Amino acid sequence: MLLNGIERVVRIPDWRLTTAEILYRMPDHPAVLQTFVWQKVDHAPTFPELHGFLEFWRREIEGALYSVRVASAALWRPAEFTYAEGELRLH
Template identity: 55%
Template sequence: MSDLSLQLRDYRLTTAEILYHMPDHPGLLQTFLWQRLDVAPHFPELRKFLDFWSHSLDGKLHSVRVAAAEGLSPGRWRPVEAEFRLH
């Protein structure tokens, strides 16, 4: 499906900051950023990715922080406050 058709179905841009323990050095944390269109508040795509992570990758998950953009909305209009011209 195209991004627009997903957004019309209430998908929105979701970013997850995943902290995980490095496999060779469990005392150290590493950051991984995941970004995709997903449906809030259940986030099925993110849950599927995290299930894959915990079953297939060696780095044990420490924490996940999630942020989701607003859904599709009409454009906003603002008047121009200044205009600069360059030659």
Template identity: 50%
Template sequence: MQPNSRHPLDLQLNGYRLATAEILYHLPDHPGILQSLLWQHYDIAPHYPELKRFLAYWRRNIEGRLHSVRVGRTPLLGPSRYRNCAGVFRLH
């Protein structure tokens, strides 16, 4: 089943949750420096097949060597969360 081809609610009803991964990798030209990438996709915990597919692609095609991957996910279906904004600040 391809997650991209279905509506998010359909995916959630089939066990998919929005997974967020923070991927740290070494810069190819400066291996002592780490860069961060945030990846989000609908995936199935705890095996995360979509994330594993993405990381396999990374290892095959991208020069930056992976350092670490930290994964978080949304809980089961529930209402959206609403947070009141106390103020808006602009920096010129």
């Protein structure tokens, strides 16, 4: 049952597994950076789930955000090719 639910989500266009590497400052030691890795199925390129999480972070967590690096399967697509209908011969 669970697999069917996951398959329905993954097949929606532009909803792909998204990973964010979040660097934040330690509340007690602001000079020290800590890493947090967030991963969820999200909609590229707007990333509403990630933006919601980052808003929650700003509201509820004391560690100030330093940087966020995002990687998503939707951002790494193979090049799209179009094939020409015709042939040009040079000798």
